[in-house]
Amino acid sequence: MKDAPHRNAFIALLLSLALGTWGCPGDPQQAPEGPPLKLSLAVRAVPDSALIAIAQERDFFKKAGLAVSIVIYPSGRQALEAVCRDEAQVATVADIAVAAKLLESPSIRVVASISTTVSSQIVARKDRRIGTPMDLKGKRVGFSANTTSDYFLYTFLMTENIPPGEIRAVDIPPGWQAEAVVRGEVDAVSAFGDYAFAAKQRLGSNAIAWDCQNNLAYHWLLAARQEFTRSPEVLGRLLRALLAAEAFARANDARARQILVRLWGLDPAFLEEVWPKTRAAVTLGQSVVTSLGNFLHWQIRKSGNPREVPDVLDYLHTGAMDTVAPQLVTLYR
Amino acid sequence: MQMRTRLRISVTASLMLSLVVVGIVFAVLQGMHREAQRNRTYTEIRSRINALNVTTAHFQSRPDASAIHQIHNLQASLAALMPTMTFFDAGEAYLVGQIRANTRDLGYAIERLIANVVEPPAASRMQHERSAVLVSQLWMKTQFIADDIQRLAEISQTRVTRAQGVAVILTLAAVVALLFINTAISYATGRSLIRMQAGLRASEERLRLFIEHAPAALAMFDRQMRYLSVSRRWMSDYNLGHRDLIGQSHYTVFPEIPEAWKQAHQRALAGEVVRAEADRFQRADDSVQWLRWEVRPWRDQKNEIGGIMMFTEDITAPKLADEALHASEEHLRASLEEKEVLLKEIHHRVKNNMQVISSLVALQADESPDGALSAVLREVTHRVRSMAMVHEKLYQSGDLARVDFADYTQGLLNYLWRAHGDAAAGIRLTLALTPVMLVVNAAVPCGLILNELVSNALKHAFNGHTAGHVSVSLGRVADGRVRLTVRDDGAGLPPDFDWQKARTLGLRLVQMLAGQLHAAVEVRSDGGTEFTLTFPGATHDIPKHHPDR
Secondary structure: OOHHHHHHHHHHHHHHHHHHHHHOOOOOOOOOOOOOEEEEEEEOOOHHHHHHHHHHHOOHHHHOOEEEEEEEOOOHHHHHHHHHOOOOOEEEEEHHHHHHHHHHOOOEEEEEEEEEEOOOEEEEEHHHOOOOHHHHOOOEEEEOOOOHHHHHHHHHHHHOOOOHHHOEEEEOOHHHHHHHHHHOOOOEEEEOHHHHHHHHHHHHHHEEEEEOOOOOOEEEEEEEEOOHHHOHHHHHHHHHHHHHHHHHHHHOHHHHHHHHHHHHOOOHHHHHHHHHHEEEEEEEEHHHHHHHHHHHHHHHHHHOOOOOOOOHHHHEOOHHHHHHOHHHEEOOO | OOHHHHHHHHHHHHHHHHHHHHHHHHHHHHHHHHHHHHHHHHHHHHHHHHHHHHHHHHHHHOOOHHHHHHHHHHHHHHHHHHHHOOOOOHHHHHHHHHHHHHHHHHHHHHHHHHHHHHOOOOOHHHHHHHHHHHHHHHHHHHHHHHHHHHHHHHHHHHHHHHHHHHHHHHHHHHHHHHHHHHHHHHHHHHHHHHHHHHHHHHHHHHHHHHHHHOOOEEEEEEOOOEEEEEOHHHHHHOOOOOOOOEOOEHHHHOOOOOHHHHHHHHHHHOOOOEEEEEEEEEOOOOOEEEEEEEEEEEEOOOOOEEEEEEEEEEOHHHHHHHHHHHHHHHHHHHHHHHHHHHHHHHHHHHHHHHHHHHHHHHHHHHHOOOHHHHHHHHHHHHHHHHHHHHHHHHHHOOOOOEEEHHHHHHHHHHHHHHHOHHHHOOEEEEEEEOOOEEEHHHHHHHHHHHHHHHHHHHHHHOOOOOOEEEEEEEEEOOOOOEEEEEEEOOOOOOOOOOHHHOOOHHHHHHHHHHHHHOOEEEEEEOOOEEEEEEEOOOOOOOOOOOOOO
């Protein structure tokens, strides 16, 4: 018997099976054919948007077939407003800001959550005789309306048994949060994590700060106008690039932080404080719906103009996530 | 590679692959069991979260001790599930960590909520609003947990699906490999079997052809004495024409087979080799065949006796020829005996006739008044007598062609001594004879020469003396020739006597007969006379006497 042909055929069969088994899934990093699709992002340069920075730095956008232009905004709300003004196609923005904007502009659609973070703080000046949360009564407390600083100031006051009416709330632009408290225009400020960190840095020993999120993370969302969601290919490529960035960040924690420092000039000390409380992950879970629902309730109640709370699911664009990573969509539909 | 080796490889490979398949299935089942355990935990966590959400919703409107107890129990049971959560990789570990952290935070939120209800702030509106905030935060936390649980469940399901897929692919690959190996081995084995069968068929065909064309009558039988193969010679030897014997019983084909042969067949089937050199076979049509045969067992692959081989040789023709030859020999012997008797009778009658002639001549000599004539007649008598004695010796001996010349010499000399009476009474005869067989055509002239020489000695050597000595010797010399010497111690030959020129009849006869014998004659006369003849002693050495010479 000639054994060799039979043995070779058997090996060839096994190899073909093995290749068939392992070769079937496509390579997510392989660039799609054709010219890259243009995409403009309105981004707030904070750890919440880490996946954007990593995707840009590691060329995941390029590999996904995107030519991305990024504009940095001082708050998610402003980034979302830029989208509404068609200055950008996709914004990174907190769920609270999205809920606030939805009541004004129903064409906003949430595509996915790209992180959750617990970083907001109340920063107060000691020289204004503020030593405890109760000392905020009667003080001027800065906040940025329709942002996380607005909501978390409210919940902070609630949990601290401080009636909101007993403080003097001052609406300030998000980018002025640190400056306002440092200059003493307000006695305290409900600030985003980076501004709170900057304020504390600048106030030094004169600063006193409290976490105001009560360990309740907010979602950092990708939001776009409804018209844009009709271009599923761009959103699909964006999500693929961000998923690649997520995998990179999970496997390279230190390098991910370095990218944020290098690309956006974030303070390493700030990152040291906030990064562990930031979960950079692409999801579209029921908690997004719950959060948006809660914030819509709160916004409507705060406005003093009772109206029916819209169905959050109507404002979610699930198509892109369903296509790219259906396992990450954990909605009750 | 031998078929047995291939089968061993096939069985070994099949067993190994089967073990691989079993291992894969076992690993998959174990993995699925682990995933099922995880999913049970996820389900329990989800159910507790849902129960917590419902309970906290009612708690705002009915904040009693029972509700608090229920919330505490749910929180405790939820916390108790946390250590039981396991993870497969770093991603899952992260999610599990998030769930554990959120569960801890959930506990704080619950305590705040309960405290807000049990120890309300001063303003009741504040209490209600605060509860709403705490509850909404609690629900958001539970939803974070639920989301992560859902993620874990999805991951688990993905892993199960992937494992099932891989298991199916690997199992299929193993099954295909098994099928391939077994097919390959079966194919190879089948080919071997086909080759073996073809070889067997070819071997059987060769055996069949060998038997069929064997220049001998041979047949192969199974244990039931059915024909398996038969040679053409067998068919022709037994006048079977073109009958198809294969499968037929030998005893049906030849019902006349004697019982003794059947017993021989059974002995061969028992392992014995049985043979006969010449056996009479009385055929059913009353014809007779003489056979030389041998039956011996043949063995199959298991070395068991599968039947017998039968070799037969029809020896009828040689047997009959032998019998005819025997009869012919008998006839020839009888004829020879008859001729011998006849020849003896001829010799006897020749001798008798010569003896009658001799006697008549002797009577004539006795009746003749003339002494010289009487002497001549007596010499004739002696000469005839010497010839008659040859014939006498011939018919008396067993050999009718040759004569023991020593015996003859003795008889002739006795006769001559008696015939010469007083003349020979004082003459002493000395014989030195060794047996020499001479054919008739040598014996007759040699006997005549001896007669002449002895007669001459008795008549002339002693010149009337009454004493003397004659010696006769006979034998063979080194070269095989016969030497006859007659010597007397008489007066000897005259000094100037040339016996070859002698005028006497006797010596002329000697000379003539010696010529017939191609004999060398040597004559010596020294204290007597000595004649020595040396001549070829064998039959072929002596040319036949031609009557004309």
